[in-house]
Structure formats: structure tokens, C-alpha cells
Amino acid sequence: MATVMKGKATSFDIAYKAGVSQSTVSRALRGSSLVSDDTRHRIQTIARELNYKVDKNASNLRRQHSVTLALLLFEDPTTDDSLINPFFLSMLGSITRACVRQGYDLLVSFQQLSNDWHADYQDSHKADGLILLGYGDYLVSRSRLQKLVDQGTHFVRWGAVLEGQPDISIGCDNALGGRAITDHLLALGRRRIAFIGDSSAHFPEFSARYRGHCEALCAAGLEPDPALQVDASDSIERLGIESVQVLLSRGVPFDAIFAASDLLAIGALRALANAGLRVPEQVSVVGFDDIPTASFVNPALTTVMQDTKLAGEMLVDRVLRQIRGEPVESAMLPAQLVIRRSCGAQAAP
Amino acid sequence: MATVMKGKATSFDIAYKAGVSQSTVSRALRGSSLVSDDTRHRIQTIARELNYKVDKNASNLRRQHSVTLALLLFEDPTTDDSLINPFFLSMLGSITRACVRQGYDLLVSFQQLSNDWHADYQDSHKADGLILLGYGDYLVSRSRLQKLVDQGTHFVRWGAVLEGQPDISIGCDNALGGRAITDHLLALGRRRIAFIGDSSAHFPEFSARYRGHCEALCAAGLEPDPALQVDASDSIERLGIESVQVLLSRGVPFDAIFAASDLLAIGALRALANAGLRVPEQVSVVGFDDIPTASFVNPALTTVMQDTKLAGEMLVDRVLRQIRGEPVESAMLPAQLVIRRSCGAQAAP
DNA sequence: CTGAAAGCGCTTACAG
DNA sequence: CTGAAAGCGCTTACAG
Numbered sequence: 252m253a254t255v256m257k258g259k260a261t262s263f264d265i266a267y268k269a270g271v272s273q274s275t276v277s278r279a280l281r282g283s284s285l286v287s288d289d290t291r292h293r294i295q296t297i298a299r300e301l302n303y304k305v306d307k308n309a310s311n312l313r314r315q316h317s318v319t320l321a322l323l324l325f326e327d328p329t330t331d332d333s334l335i336n337p338f339f340l341s342m343l344g345s346i347t348r349a350c351v352r353q354g355y356d357l358l359v360s361f362q363q364l365s366n367d368w369h370a371d372y373q374d375s376h377k378a379d380g381l382i383l384l385g386y387g388d389y390l391v392s393r394s395r396l397q398k399l400v401d402q403g404t405h406f407v408r409w410g411a412v413l414e415g416q417p418d419i420s421i422g423c424d425n426a427l428g429g430r431a432i433t434d435h436l437l438a439l440g441r442r443r444i445a446f447i448g449d450s451s452a453h454f455p456e457f458s459a460r461y462r463g464h465c466e467a468l469c470a471a472g473l474e475p476d477p478a479l480q481v482d483a484s485d486s487i488e489r490l491g492i493e494s495v496q497v498l499l500s501r502g503v504p505f506d507a508i509f510a511a512s513d514l515l516a517i518g519a520l521r522a523l524a525n526a527g528l529r530v531p532e533q534v535s536v537v538g539f540d541d542i543p544t545a546s547f548v549n550p551a552l553t554t555v556m557q558d559t560k561l562a563g564e565m566l567v568d569r570v571l572r573q574i575r576g577e578p579v580e581s582a583m584l585p586a587q588l589v590i591r592r593s594c595g596a597q598a599a600p
Numbered sequence: 601m602a603t604v605m606k607g608k609a610t611s612f613d614i615a616y617k618a619g620v621s622q623s624t625v626s627r628a629l630r631g632s633s634l635v636s637d638d639t640r641h642r643i644q645t646i647a648r649e650l651n652y653k654v655d656k657n658a659s660n661l662r663r664q665h666s667v668t669l670a671l672l673l674f675e676d677p678t679t680d681d682s683l684i685n686p687f688f689l690s691m692l693g694s695i696t697r698a699c700v701r702q703g704y705d706l707l708v709s710f711q712q713l714s715n716d717w718h719a720d721y722q723d724s725h726k727a728d729g730l731i732l733l734g735y736g737d738y739l740v741s742r743s744r745l746q747k748l749v750d751q752g753t754h755f756v757r758w759g760a761v762l763e764g765q766p767d768i769s770i771g772c773d774n775a776l777g778g779r780a781i782t783d784h785l786l787a788l789g790r791r792r793i794a795f796i797g798d799s800s801a802h803f804p805e806f807s808a809r810y811r812g813h814c815e816a817l818c819a820a821g822l823e824p825d826p827a828l829q830v831d832a833s834d835s836i837e838r839l840g841i842e843s844v845q846v847l848l849s850r851g852v853p854f855d856a857i858f859a860a861s862d863l864l865a866i867g868a869l870r871a872l873a874n875a876g877l878r879v880p881e882q883v884s885v886v887g888f889d890d891i892p893t894a895s896f897v898n899p900a901l902t903t904v905m906q907d908t909k910l911a912g913e914m915l916v917d918r919v920l921r922q923i924r925g926e927p928v929e930s931a932m933l934p935a936q937l938v939i940r941r942s943c944g945a946q947a948a949p
Numbered sequence: 950c951t952g953a954a955a956g957c958g959c960t961t962a963c964a965g
Numbered sequence: 966c967t968g969a970a971a972g973c974g975c976t977t978a979c980a981g
Contacts, residue, residue: 259723261958272968277960285966302751304723308661309958312973317657319707337892340689347710356726359708361696374608374653377705402651517896543686547866549898610974621952626976634950658974661957
């Protein structure tokens with residue numbers, strides 16, 4: 252006998268139909284062992300018939316947690332509306348997947364670097380923890396991070412892993428990646444390697460890559476030449492183009508370009524083509540990130556792969572541990588050289 | 601005088617400190633005009649000091665809405681873990697942005713096409729409405745969509761806009777896009793144009809593109825040749841490669857390939873290169889979507905741009921209207937031809 | 950303009 | 966194994 256419900260069914264409606272108390276309905280639906288199989292079955296059937304779903308707001312309020320995480324993706328206000336670094340997009344994908352595997356929902360939020368971050372998801376009980384993603388001036392954001400830590404916010408940041416950081420960070424081994432790239436370039440006979448990317452403490456990921464680069468040079472008995480480094484603090488194609496123009500205008504000879512990100516490298520490729528320089532014959536070019544486009548540019552880009560799948564899993568795992576009150580530490584992920592044509596090595600596409 | 605709070609502050613804590621009732625705190629913080637400026641100010645100051653944030657679970661429970669939307673992104677279980685069509689990723693980006701503009705939070709969820717969808721965000725009050733994204737067999741999902749409609753779920757789907765659809769859909773004008781592509785190819789002198797993509801009602805977006813293609817042919821006095829159409833029901837590079845192999849094995853001559861998506865086109869490009877066929881000299885190739893990689897492949901891909909920014913805004917707007925109880929209708933967005941080198945036109949990169 | 954009180958729909962001790 | 970009851974932290978009529 253179909254009874255028309257006014258609005259959505261509640262556990263009381265089910266209790267009434269099943270002839271039990273509402274407490275029992277709640278127990279049965281949550282899988283409590285304190286309910287007889289018979290009763291549980293009856294309740295489940297009725298719940299299905301009524302298309303009943305437990306009200307998360309009520310449940311969360313009572314249990315004091317939301318079983319959801321919030322992902323804060325910071326974007327540079329200068330980049331236009333349609334551009335998000337594809338690397339972050341794939342991180343987003345892997346984080347989403349890692350969340351479902353853990354049974355958590357994921358709130359995604361884009362934040363403007365310039366504004367006040369809207370980081371109150373945990374305070375408002377919308378999420379149990381946060382994942383922070385995105386390049387920005389570390390020195391500027393540091394006090395914000397410290398504040399989050401002070402407030403007891405559960406969060407993990409994707410980024411450089413530094414000594415004495417207030418927060419928990421997961422990042423790839425940028426110095427190692429930088430070293431691998433430069434070693435490879437040196438092995439190919441390149442000696443005048445330009446570096447495009449900020450080398451200051453404001454952008455620790457870029458500067459760690461630069462540090463690895465310098466280490467490799469020194470290990471080979473070469474001196475890093477400041478004239479070969481040009482600052483680029485954001486991963487956008489335009490900055491890659493401009494950086495190469497700066498480099499050319501300096502008139503210093505170079506036979507390779509190590510761009511701190513693929514997007515910068517792609518810009519560099521374009522600028523070199525415009526300048527009539529052939530890659531990799533005259534100039535080797537390498538990037539960092541291994542974004543999907545990297546293998547399609549011409550010539551295909553040699554780069555460093557960051558394992559986004561593992562990264563997503565680690566990030567989610569670390570927030571979850573914090574939520575459970577377990578001790579957590581920052582961690583570095585391996586970086587792997589992916590050799591394609593742009594560096595001039597013989598390896599296949 | 602700093603008082604140590606046990607746990608997070610509630611509106612009662614603020615009321616106590618401000619010497620008013622909790623109701624007044626609630627009113628003041630929600631911006632009610634029923635509170636004197638003086639009182640409001642005092643309350644706001646204390647709230648800030650205590651880092652108070654209203655508990656969304658309590659607030660949502662009471663107000664019976666969550667001010668959040670859920671994005672369900674369907675993925676083919678056959679595609680491997682790391683691959684999400686970049687087109688959907690940029691849709692995700694634009695939807696996220698559109699949500700913040702409207703003051704809504706966004707839950708992102710990846711769904712397996714094969715499994716039961718986990719579409720109960722609205723029933724559980726986690727979200728006020730749903731946005732559905734992702735290609736899949738429309739004939740299979742149709743009954744699910746019907747059920748969602750029957751349950752009064754507020755949702756919008758990105759996809760083909762068809763007569764007699766149970767749901768509200770937003771999609772680009774696929775037939776128009778298909779026509780534009782084929783017209784362009786015909787204008788370039790191509791006569792034997794192969795089409796890669798499913799032409800059945802199972803995949804209405806692809807079949808609408810095919811329909812536009814056929815219309816353009818007929819308008820030019822040409823007969824569509826079934827031997828030039830090969831089914832590919834999913835946007836992945838591998839299927840593009842395989843489709844071209846099928847085409848070649850048929851032994852029918854062709855001078856152009858219209859791939860129903862960029863990912864298919866990229867696969868086609870690779871397969872043609874493997875077969876020693878030059879693009880665009882011997883074969884013109886065009887895609888659909890204008891994903892970021894499209895302009896970087898070699899030769900750069902001529903394609904149809906779908907306006908993801910507008911799409912995201914429309915999608916969000918339409919769910920919001922449903923939530924407000926306003927009447928809504930499906931809508932088609934313009935499709936715009938983007939000419940690059942792969943079709944053989946003279947146009948710039 | 951302010952306060953006391955009801956109620957949103959659950960979960961979970963407590964008592965049996 | 967089951968039920969009655971308290972309580973999670975808000976919002977909002979209702980009364981003043």
C-alpha cells in the first residue's frame with residue numbers, strides 16, 4: 252500500500268513502518284551488531300522502498316565529523332580564467348580517487364592567492380581536514396600556514412619539504428630531480444646550461460631544483476653561472492617565452508635550457524623556435540612535471556615525472572592520520588627522469 | 601584575559617562573552633537587520649577573537665539546505681587510473697569557478713560507469729543539486745536519469761540535447777560543429793572523409809557530430825559512405841589508433857579523417873604516422889573539443905572548440921534554478937571551428 | 950531590538 | 966536485542 256510521504260523519509264518513518272523504535276532503525280542502518288538479523292532485514296527493505304538516505308547534516312552534527320576532506324587549489328590571480336596548470340589538474344584527479352578509496356568525500360575549492368584564503372572548512376565542520384595545492388610565494392604564505400597549525404587544523408600541503416617547516420608537506424625530491432636532469436645534460440656534452448625558474452626562498456620547489464642543478468654542475472667541476480639563471484616565479488608559458496628572450500638579450504652563450512616546469516619549457520620551446528634556434532641540435536630543452544602535453548610538443552619534451560598517483564595517496568593518507576590523531580611527518584617522493592627528444596638523447600619518444 | 605576553551609567555540613560561548621542571548625548572536629552573525637549595530641559589532645569582534653565559524657552541519661540541518669553542489673564525473677572503468685579526458689578536467693575547472701561565483705561549495709566525485717552510481721548526495725542532504733559529467737552509453741544510463749527525475753533530484757547533465765529527454769541537459773551544438781568541420785574539409789577539396797566515432801543512439805554526442813557531417817556531405821551532393829565510418833565509443837587515444845588501422849585494413853581510399861574527439865584524433869595522427877601517411881598533405885585530420893594538447897601536437901590539430909567556461913556557468917546556473925523551483929530547459933551552446941595545421945588550410949598555427 | 954523555546958534528524962549512552 | 970531520552974549547534978517563529 253503506497254503511502255504518499257510529505258517530503259523525504261526520516262528514520263522515524265521507517266521505524267513506524269517497521270514497528271520498531273527509531274533507535275533501532277538507526278542501529279540497523281549503521282550496521283550495529285546489537286540488532287537481530289530479522290529486524291535489520293526488515294528495516295533495510297523498508298529503507299530501500301522509501302529511498303531513505305541518512306541525513307548527513309544530522310549525522311555529522313551528532314558524530315562531530317563530516318567524513319569529507321577539502322582540497323584548496325591556489326591560483327595565481329594573474330593567470331587568466333581558463334588556465335590551470337595541468338599538473339595540478341592531474342593531482343586533483345589522483346586526490347579525488349584516493350579519497351573515494353578511503354570513503355571520504357572531497358570538496359574542491361579554488362582560492363585566490365591574493366585574497367584571504369577561505370580555509371575555514373574544518374572550523375565550520377564542513378570537512379575534517381584540508382589539502383593545500385598550488386605554487387605561491389612560500390614566504391608570504393608561511394605565516395598563514397603557521398596560523399593553521401596553531402589552530403589545530405588538520406592539513407597537508409603539496410610542495411617543497413624544508414627543514415623547520417611549521418606544516419606537514421609532501422613533495423617530490425626536487426633537488427634530486429634537478430640533479431638528474433643536469434647530470435643527463437652534462438652526459439650529453441652540454442656545458443652551458445641555462446636555468447629558467449626562481450632560485451629564491453620565495454619559491455622553494457623551483458629553488459630546490461636549481462640547487463640540484465648547481466650540485467650536479469659542481470660535481471662535474473663546473474661553476475654555476477648567474478648569467479645563465481633567469482627568474483620565473485610562475486608556471487606559465489608566457490613566462491617561459493619571456494625568460495628565453497631575457498636570456499638571449501644577455502648575449503651569453505648557452506647550449507641547453509633547464510626549465511623549472513613543463514609549462515615554462517613549452518614557452519621556451521616556442522621562443523627558441525621564434526629565434527630560429529633548433530632544438531635539440533643547437534639547444535637542449537628539458538622541463539619538470541611531465542604534464543600530458545609534454546609528450547606531444549615538438550620535439551617531445553624530456554622532463555621529470557612526479558608520481559601524481561602516489562602523491563594523491565600520500566596527501567590523503569597524511570591528513571587522515573592527523574584526523575585520527577596519529578603522528579605524521581613530511582615526506583619526499585621520488586622524481587624520475589623521462590627522456591624524450593628535446594634533450595638530444597637517442598632514446599625513443 | 602585569555603580563557604582556554606574546551607574545543608571549538610559555539611554561539612553560546614559568544615553569547616556568554618557578549619552578555620546577550622544565543623539567538624542574538626545567531627542573528628548578528630547572519631546579518632539580520634533585527635540587531636542593533638552596537639550589539640552586532642560587539643558580537644562580531646568576539647567571534648573573530650574566538651575564531652568562531654558557524655557549524656555548517658547544524659546550520660544546514662536547521663535550514664534544510666547545504667549550499668553545496670555535487671559534481672559526478674563518470675569514467676569508463678576500462679580506462680586506466682591516470683587518464684581522465686582533459687576536456688572534462690577543464691569542465692571541472694570551470695564548474696568549480698562558477699560555483700564559487702555563486703557562493704556554493706562543490707563536492708567532486710568520480711563514478712564508475714559500471715557500478716551503481718553513488719548519486720545520493722541530494723537525498724542525504726550533502727548537496728542541494730547534482731551536475732553529471734561524462735560520456736557513457738546513453739541508452740544504458742537513461743533509466744537512471746529517469747529515476748533521478750522521478751525522485752525530484754535537482755540535476756543537470758552535460759551532453760547531447762535530444763528531443764524527449766527526461767532530464768535537463770546542456771551541451772554544445774554537436775551537429776552544427778560536425779557540419780562546420782565537414783564544410784571546411786570540403787572547401788579544402790577533400791571528398792573522401794572518414795569519420796571515427798560511434799554513430800548510434802548509444803552515444804548521442806558522437807552521433808550528432810556524425811549527423812552534422814552527413815548533412816554537410818549531402819548539401820554538397822555527396823553520399824555518406826558507410827565504409828568510411830568506424831565506431832569508437834570512447835575518447836581515448838588507443839581507440840583512435842585502432843580505428844585508423846581498421847580503416848586502412850578496409851582498403852577504402854580516404855583523404856581526410858574527422859575524429860569525434862581530440863583524443864581520438866591524436867590517436868589517429870599517431871596511427872597515420874606509423875603507416876607512413878603524411879598529415880595534412882595526404883590526409884587531413886580534425887578533432888573535436890579543443891583540449892589543451894590540441895595546439896601542441898604535430899601538426900597542430902584543427903578542431904571544434906566547446907566553450908567550457910560558458911558551459912560551466914550554464915550548468916551551475918541551471919541546477920541553481922531548479923533548486924529555487926524555477927522552470928528550466930535544456931540548452932545548446934555554440935561550437936566554434938578552430939583552424940590549425942592538421943587540416944591543410946593555410947591558416948596560422 | 951531581544952530572549953526563551955522548539956525543532957531540524959540523527960547517534961549513543963543508559964536502562965532494561 | 967530493544968526503547969526512551971538526551972544532545973549535537975544551529976535558526977526562526979513567537980512573545981515581548
